[in-house]
Amino acid sequence: xxxxxxxxxxxxxxxxxxxxxxxxxxxxxxxxxxxxxxxxxxxxxxxxxxxxxxxxxxxxxxxxxxxxxxxxxxxxxxxxxxxxxxxxxxxxxxxxxxxxxxxxxxxxxxxxxxxxxxxxxxxxxxxxxxxxxxxxxxxxxxxxxxxxxxxxxxxxxxxxxxxxxxxxxxxxxxxxxxxxxxxxxxxxxxxxxxxxxxxxxxxxxxxxxxxxxxxxxxxxxxxxxxxxxxxxxxxxxxxxxxxxxxxxxxxxxxxxxxxxxxxxxxxxxxxxxxxxxxxxxxxxxxxxxxxxxxxxxxxxxxxxxxxxxxxxxxxxxxxxxxxxxxxxxxxxxxxxxxxxxxxxxxxxxxxxxxxxxxxxxxxxxxxxxxxxxxxxxxxxxxxxxxxxxxxxxxxxxxxxxxxxxxxxxxxxxxxxxxxxxxxxxxxxxxxxxxxxxxxxxxxxxxxxxxxxxxxxxxxxxx
Amino acid sequence: xxxxxxxxxxxxxxxxxxxxxxxxxxxxxxxxxxxxxxxxxxxxxxxxxxxxxxxxxxxxxxxxxxxxxxxxxxxxxxxxxxxxxxxxxxxxxxxxxxxxxxxxxxxxxxxxxxxxxxxxxxxxxxxxxxxxxxxxxxxxxxxxxxxxxxxxxxxxxxxxxxxxxxxxxxxxxxxxxxxxxxxxxxxxxxxxxxxxxxxxxxxxxxxxxxxxxxxxxxxxxxxxxxxxxxxxxxxxxxxxxxxxxxxxxxxxxxxxxxxxxxxxxxxxxxxxxxxxxxxxxxxxxxxxxxxxxxxxxxxxxxxxxxxxxxxxxxxxxxxxxxxxxxxxxxxxxxxxxxxxxxxxxxxxxxxxxxxxxxxxxxxxxxxxxxxxxxxxxxxxxxxxxxxxxxxxxxxxxxxxxxxxxxxxxxxxxxxxxxxxxxxxxxxxxxxxxxxxxxxxxxxxxxxxxxxxxxxxxxxxxx
Numbered sequence: 001x002x003x004x005x006x007x008x009x010x011x012x013x014x015x016x017x018x019x020x021x022x023x024x025x026x027x028x029x030x031x032x033x034x035x036x037x038x039x040x041x042x043x044x045x046x047x048x049x050x051x052x053x054x055x056x057x058x059x060x061x062x063x064x065x066x067x068x069x070x071x072x073x074x075x076x077x078x079x080x081x082x083x084x085x086x087x088x089x090x091x092x093x094x095x096x097x098x099x100x101x102x103x104x105x106x107x108x109x110x111x112x113x114x115x116x117x118x119x120x121x122x123x124x125x126x127x128x129x130x131x132x133x134x135x136x137x138x139x140x141x142x143x144x145x146x147x148x149x150x151x152x153x154x155x156x157x158x159x160x161x162x163x164x165x166x167x168x169x170x171x172x173x174x175x176x177x178x179x180x181x182x183x184x185x186x187x188x189x190x191x192x193x194x195x196x197x198x199x200x201x202x203x204x205x206x207x208x209x210x211x212x213x214x215x216x217x218x219x220x221x222x223x224x225x226x227x228x229x230x231x232x233x234x235x236x237x238x239x240x241x242x243x244x245x246x247x248x249x250x251x252x253x254x255x256x257x258x259x260x261x262x263x264x265x266x267x268x269x270x271x272x273x274x275x276x277x278x279x280x281x282x283x284x285x286x287x288x289x290x291x292x293x294x295x296x297x298x299x300x301x302x303x304x305x306x307x308x309x310x311x312x313x314x315x316x317x318x319x320x321x322x323x324x325x326x327x328x329x330x331x332x333x334x335x336x337x338x339x340x341x342x343x344x345x346x347x348x349x350x351x352x353x354x355x356x357x358x359x360x361x362x363x364x365x366x367x368x369x370x371x372x373x374x375x376x377x378x379x380x381x382x383x384x385x386x387x388x389x390x391x392x393x394x395x396x397x398x399x400x401x402x403x404x405x406x407x408x409x410x411x412x413x414x415x416x417x418x419x420x421x422x423x424x425x426x427x428x429x430x431x432x433x434x435x436x437x438x439x440x441x442x443x444x445x446x447x448x449x450x451x452x453x454x455x456x457x458x459x460x461x462x
Numbered sequence: 463x464x465x466x467x468x469x470x471x472x473x474x475x476x477x478x479x480x481x482x483x484x485x486x487x488x489x490x491x492x493x494x495x496x497x498x499x500x501x502x503x504x505x506x507x508x509x510x511x512x513x514x515x516x517x518x519x520x521x522x523x524x525x526x527x528x529x530x531x532x533x534x535x536x537x538x539x540x541x542x543x544x545x546x547x548x549x550x551x552x553x554x555x556x557x558x559x560x561x562x563x564x565x566x567x568x569x570x571x572x573x574x575x576x577x578x579x580x581x582x583x584x585x586x587x588x589x590x591x592x593x594x595x596x597x598x599x600x601x602x603x604x605x606x607x608x609x610x611x612x613x614x615x616x617x618x619x620x621x622x623x624x625x626x627x628x629x630x631x632x633x634x635x636x637x638x639x640x641x642x643x644x645x646x647x648x649x650x651x652x653x654x655x656x657x658x659x660x661x662x663x664x665x666x667x668x669x670x671x672x673x674x675x676x677x678x679x680x681x682x683x684x685x686x687x688x689x690x691x692x693x694x695x696x697x698x699x700x701x702x703x704x705x706x707x708x709x710x711x712x713x714x715x716x717x718x719x720x721x722x723x724x725x726x727x728x729x730x731x732x733x734x735x736x737x738x739x740x741x742x743x744x745x746x747x748x749x750x751x752x753x754x755x756x757x758x759x760x761x762x763x764x765x766x767x768x769x770x771x772x773x774x775x776x777x778x779x780x781x782x783x784x785x786x787x788x789x790x791x792x793x794x795x796x797x798x799x800x801x802x803x804x805x806x807x808x809x810x811x812x813x814x815x816x817x818x819x820x821x822x823x824x825x826x827x828x829x830x831x832x833x834x835x836x837x838x839x840x841x842x843x844x845x846x847x848x849x850x851x852x853x854x855x856x857x858x859x860x861x862x863x864x865x866x867x868x869x870x871x872x873x874x875x876x877x878x879x880x881x882x883x884x885x886x887x888x889x890x891x892x893x894x895x896x897x898x899x900x901x902x903x904x905x906x907x908x909x910x911x912x913x914x915x916x917x918x919x920x921x922x923x924x
Contacts, residue, residue, distance in 0.1 A: 226688050245724045255711045259708035363686045399834045
């Protein structure tokens with residue numbers, strides 16, 4: 001102890017700047033540690049959950065399953081066949097929602113889907129055609145933006161080769177006036193009809209001829225090529241095209257269909273998003289239902305609510321009103337035109353990509369705003385709230401350190417650091433389409449809500 | 463003046479650490495400036511050239527032409543047609559060389575070309591089949607590694623749309639046992655025959671059907687996607703494939719040829735190198751022959767000598783023995799197996815890509831060695847010896863600052879900072895093929911030699 005008195009004091013000050021300032025004024029070096037109290041109201045539940053003896057092992061198991069998941073594209077099929085959807089049955093993005101509470105872009109997309117399915121010719125009658133409306137997530141599917149899937153749309157079928165589990169996602173339509181952003185004009189419906197008549201069947205023939213496409217392998221490569229797999233899927237799209245084109249050429253389809261499909265995919269840098277998302281869904285589904293685990297297994301938005309699901313809390317959604325993203329707008333649009341956050345695409349962030357991998361994709365700031373430092377900082381902060389570094393997603397500029405992967409509810413509640421999501425922005429008025437892209441977080445309230453459920457389960461188990 | 467005495471001294475110390483240390487020991491803050499004397503023997507010529515009144519304007523003109531050049535792929539054709547090569551006539555990489563002085567990989571590539579052209583069936587007789595041997599650069603062409611072009615090989619034909627100037631480069635064969643690395647086994651010749659029978663004609667049909675392909679546009683994009691266009695051409699290759707595949711599908715060629723060609727291009731991440739190089743050649747040729755300009759317009763190696771050409775010194779080569787690159791080796795090979803530096807591919811560095819753009823391609827260090835910091839530092843140092851920042855090659859991690867472009871002989875001689883080249887390494891024994899990849903610089907002597915010629919011309923003009 002006397003040693004302490006004989007040498008110069010070394011002071012570490014956590015949180016309050018006032019104390020650190022006072023010591024610094026006395027000429028003593030002080031190391032400042034950024035610290036804040038946990039989220040308000042979460043203190044008691046946090047203590048309960050942190051004390052849950054099952055937690056460490058449960059998280060290790062859940063994270064191991066997430067990181068061990070691999071995704072292959074094994075088929076392309078109509079949703080009626082792959083998901084068993086019938087007329088009047090629709091899937092949507094985010095936690096459960098009714099037509100009555102649905103936002104403009106969600107209603108716009110459902111309207112377009114009803115027109116596409118010939119359930120009505122009158123956009124104003126679309127609401128009456130919606131007999132069943134359920135979350136994609138409930139059907140092992142994910143959908144970007146409004147995420148609406150109806151029976152005649154074709155979907156990618158992904159499979160984890162280790163256990164045969166599957167996930168599903170619609171085919172990407174491109175940008176601008178497209179269904180997933182809530183547009184339903186004639187050009188939107190026309191494009192969907194071509195995708196159903198030509199693109200889907202041709203891709204199915206190519207995949208069946210080629211054999212499974214290694215989607216996880218492409219994800220791993222694209223992170224080396226400036227993509228973060230949410231709002232930049234440029235390299236991923238090109239690699240998908242490369243892998244499937246020989247089989248497309250040899251599919252027996254007319255050369256003009258092959259050329260049109262190659263042009264459509266090659267002309268849409270976001271095409272691979274609809275393969276990245278179900279690959280992440282497969283990984284996160286692998287981590288579900290581990291009792292005691294505090295791992296977030298889904299973050300999803302329906303344009304009204306933001307919801308999360310947690311491994312140790314079953315299928316329960318913890319929801320709060322979705323925030324409006326902050327970012328850059330297409331010409332003619334501004335903040336007032338933006339709908340609150342929408343889409344299942346935050347499954348990419350849930351799995352260690354998207355906003356969590358922005359350091360690998362500095363060019364993303366040209367789309368969502370900010371500087372190269374914004375992208376680096378976003379990734380670096382996410383290490384504070386995640387349980388692992390993804391061994392397959394090495395960030396070149398961080399000397400191939402794995403992206404932060406696996407959000408822990410307790411770390412979010414303790415640090416108040418919210419998951420960073422980058423996202424497209426839909427117009428709030430049905431029929432508008434895309435208005436911009438930007439950055440957003442979940443509403444903070446969903447984490448204490450999840451923590452309360454985990455605490456109740458821990459108490460019951462303990 | 464008395465103000466100087468009344469305030470604290472502010473000391474800046476250039477070069478010698480000894481003086482700075484002495485001041486620091488007296489408790490006075492000192493700003494250290496990294497400085498070294500110019501290259502030995504270059505002082506007088508440097509003074510002459512720096513005093514040349516034509517220099518500033520000449521460099522502005524030359525650099526403006528370089529940065530303003532655009533490259534389109536307008537055709538694919540046999541070298542007999544595009545370059546007028548006949549039997550026994552061969553082009554090679556680097557400054558002029560004879561068979562007698564040629565290195566192992568250069569002789570190996572010439573041997574393979576002679577076998578491919580059916581000039582002989584005996585590898586040992588190949589040297590006798592070489593009637594004409596001239597640099598690619600002399601024929602507005604460039605060739606990676608040995609860079610050997612013979613009459614029956616097909617070449618890309620690039621054109622600058624603003625003035626109709628053209629440049630040429632062979633089609634890339636892939637990695638490993640390939641002609642350009644000096645291999646000439648049966649599989650090498652077989653592959654060249656397929657390229658001549660199928661790939662070349664199919665690409666010609668596709669380019670003619672599609673119209674010109676914007677090679678500069680792809681270069682600009684690929685720098686956003688982790689490529690530096692010398693040893694990483696992954697995204698470039700994918701974009702080239704994307705742009706040409708629809709026309710390939712509709713070319714009328716059998717689906718199996720289309721599929722085989724798509725597989726060949728898609729399976730070779732370096733395919734686009736042979737488009738990047740002639741695009742850079744077009745840009746640097748635009749800057750040639752400006753009297754008084756100190757801009758380097760070519761850096762090229764033949765496996766024995768390294769040569770540079772300078773805008774203000776006509777077609778004269780300034781040469782010195784090529785160095786051996788330092789880097790990583792393929793399994794089974796080591797430093798002793800490496801041939802000295804070889805190839806025209808340093809035209810990419812000459813134009814602001816390759817080693818100069820490594821900050822945009824941190825994953826390159828996995829190929830050539832080093833860490834992400836190596837890549838960043840390489841680019842940052844090159845700003846010291848270049849005249850411009852390339853407006854089309856923005857580095858994402860440097861907030862889209864243009865790559866350092868346009869090497870100035872006077873800046874190299876004054877700072878002793880040598881151009882950073884990253885490169886493949888050929889085995890020194892003919893027939894070996896690739897043994898590794900790494901980093902290299904020109905031999906320093908070529909810069910004082912060029913400076914002496916520039917000084918002589920300046921004296922004559924002045």
